Amino acid sequence: MWSNRWVRVGAVALGFFLINGISRLISLLTEPKQDPVLAGTQTASSTGSTVIAVIGALLTVALLAVAAGYWAVRYPVVRVVGDLSLAILAGTVLATLVGPFFGKDTPFEAGAETFVVNFLQFLGLGALGLFLGFMAMVVLGKDWRSRGLAAYTERYAKKHPNANIMPGRKRGATARAGRTGTASGDR
Numbered sequence: 001m002w003s004n005r006w007v008r009v010g011a012v013a014l015g016f017f018l019i020n021g022i023s024r025l026i027s028l029l030t031e032p033k034q035d036p037v038l039a040g041t042q043t044a045s046s047t048g049s050t051v052i053a054v055i056g057a058l059l060t061v062a063l064l065a066v067a068a069g070y071w072a073v074r075y076p077v078v079r080v081v082g083d084l085s086l087a088i089l090a091g092t093v094l095a096t097l098v099g100p101f102f103g104k105d106t107p108f109e110a111g112a113e114t115f116v117v118n119f120l121q122f123l124g125l126g127a128l129g130l131f132l133g134f135m136a137m138v139v140l141g142k143d144w145r146s147r148g149l150a151a152y153t154e155r156y157a158k159k160h161p162n163a164n165i166m167p168g169r170k171r172g173a174t175a176r177a178g179r180t181g182t183a184s185g186d187r
Contacts (some may be wrong), residue, residue, distance in 0.1 A: 005083065009086055012063070012064070012084065013094065014094075016087065017095050017099065019060050020056060020060070020095040020122070023056030025102045025103065027052050028103045030048055030052070061125055063129065064133060065130075068130045068131075070133075071083060072142070073142050073143065080130075084126075084130050085130070087126075088122075088126030088130065096122060
């Protein structure tokens with residue numbers, strides 16, 4: 001089942017949505033009843049909800065970073081970005097249209113402006129996770145292209161043992177550099 005490409009994309013989108021939904025549900029369950037006298041002041045409840053929202057956002061970024069790292073090792077960058085962009089878009093649509101019901105709200109209760117801000121915020125969090133996960137694999141040299149280039153370099157070096165594999169560096173340059181002070185050996 002997990003070998004199907006679209007099942008994995010759907011699983012990431014569902015994870016994106018569930019992180020948001022569970023965060024909203026926890027905020028709803030931990031929120032005390034509103035006191036009409038203190039309605040305009042910031043209470044410990046709103047601070048707790050903020051902490052839960054930040055943790056949810058970090059979990060969303062972490063989910064997508066792990067997914068991007070997993071995909072980057074196995075597939076070319078076009079497939080990684082395409083698959084995860086679709087998962088981010090599906091997760092964002094679910095989180096903005098269905099997610100508010102977990103917190104006893106509706107998607108447009110706070111207005112269209114808040115809806116658009118939430119939509120763009122979720123897209124940004126997803127894009128950040130995708131970028132961080134993919135860049136981590138590139139920096140570590142574990143992404144699909146880096147591994148392919150390393151394998152090519154090894155095969156080429158075995159076929160041509162006297163070939164200069166490192167561009168911009170001539171064979172024996174370091175030995176001559178110590179004697180003459182120049183890398184090329186010119187006097």
